[in-house]
Amino acid sequence: MTPDDLKRQAAARALDWVRPGMRLGLGTGSTARHFVELLGERVRAGLDVIGVPTSETTQADAERFGVPVTTLDDEPRLQVTVDGADEIGPGLSLIKGGGGALLREKIVAAASDHMIVIADESKLLPALGAFPLPIEVVPFGLMATRNAIAAALESLALPPELKLRTGSAGLAFVTDGGHFILDAALGRIPDPKSLAGKLAAIPGVVEHGLFLGLARTAIVAGAAGVRVIEQS
Numbered sequence: 001m002t003p004d005d006l007k008r009q010a011a012a013r014a015l016d017w018v019r020p021g022m023r024l025g026l027g028t029g030s031t032a033r034h035f036v037e038l039l040g041e042r043v044r045a046g047l048d049v050i051g052v053p054t055s056e057t058t059q060a061d062a063e064r065f066g067v068p069v070t071t072l073d074d075e076p077r078l079q080v081t082v083d084g085a086d087e088i089g090p091g092l093s094l095i096k097g098g099g100g101a102l103l104r105e106k107i108v109a110a111a112s113d114h115m116i117v118i119a120d121e122s123k124l125l126p127a128l129g130a131f132p133l134p135i136e137v138v139p140f141g142l143m144a145t146r147n148a149i150a151a152a153l154e155s156l157a158l159p160p161e162l163k164l165r166t167g168s169a170g171l172a173f174v175t176d177g178g179h180f181i182l183d184a185a186l187g188r189i190p191d192p193k194s195l196a197g198k199l200a201a202i203p204g205v206v207e208h209g210l211f212l213g214l215a216r217t218a219i220v221a222g223a224a225g226v227r228v229i230e231q232s
């Protein structure tokens with residue numbers, strides 16, 4: 001079984017939470033894409049749902065797979081969001097944003113009654129931080145914002161290692177919102193809540209990839225089968 005097979009298994013299980021008439025948040029990334037594709041199969045078989053994509057890529061996928069889409073402006077409250085993650089830590093804390101979609105993903109998750117995270121078992125970890133934490137920043141004042149983030153990291157005894165994410169041709173990667181991403185190689189984040197608070201207080205930081213208290217259910221597929229973890 002390949003990691004991609006496991007992602008698809010987790011995505012398939014998430015369909016159990018989908019009911020006719022639901023308004024769904026559609027996540028971004030290779031795992032969420034499986035969900036959108038499988039949801040499209042159900043829609044073609046007659047399921048009536050509508051989705052809010054969390055990125056331009058997912059919007060295109062949803063259209064290609066035949067999932068009707070809307071916006072949060074037209075449907076500001078969603079019942080269920082299904083999304084992937086880069087890491088799943090204690091209490092279903094998450095690192096997200098490896099694909100650069102963290103801002104819309106967090107807005108959509110926060111507008112949802114129930115966020116379900118789907119992943120293969122490699123994403124389930126005893127602590128967050130091995131995956132570099134994406135921090136979305138406005139291009140204006142990049143160096144000042146970067147210095148402020150580095151100072152915040154140092155104040156928490158975390159390494160101030162920040163890398164501007166690059167895309168094609170070595171240019172800065174630009175998010176759907178027109179921002180840049182600084183990836184913070186932290187190794188281990190002992191206190192995600194304190195870090196989230198410090199980052200959110202920095203002017204120029206638009207959002208960060210720590211998703212705390214948002215996911216209620218994790219569906220994790222591994223060699224031994226699919227596990228459902230609920231956060232009470």
Ligand SMILES: O=C[C@H](O)[C@H](O)[C@H](O)COP(=O)(O)O
Nearest residue numbers: 029030031097098099100101
């Ligand atoms: O910005 C991207 C998202 O947060 C993804 O959900 C995350 O990076 C996981 O992606 P994948 O399912 O491809 O590992």
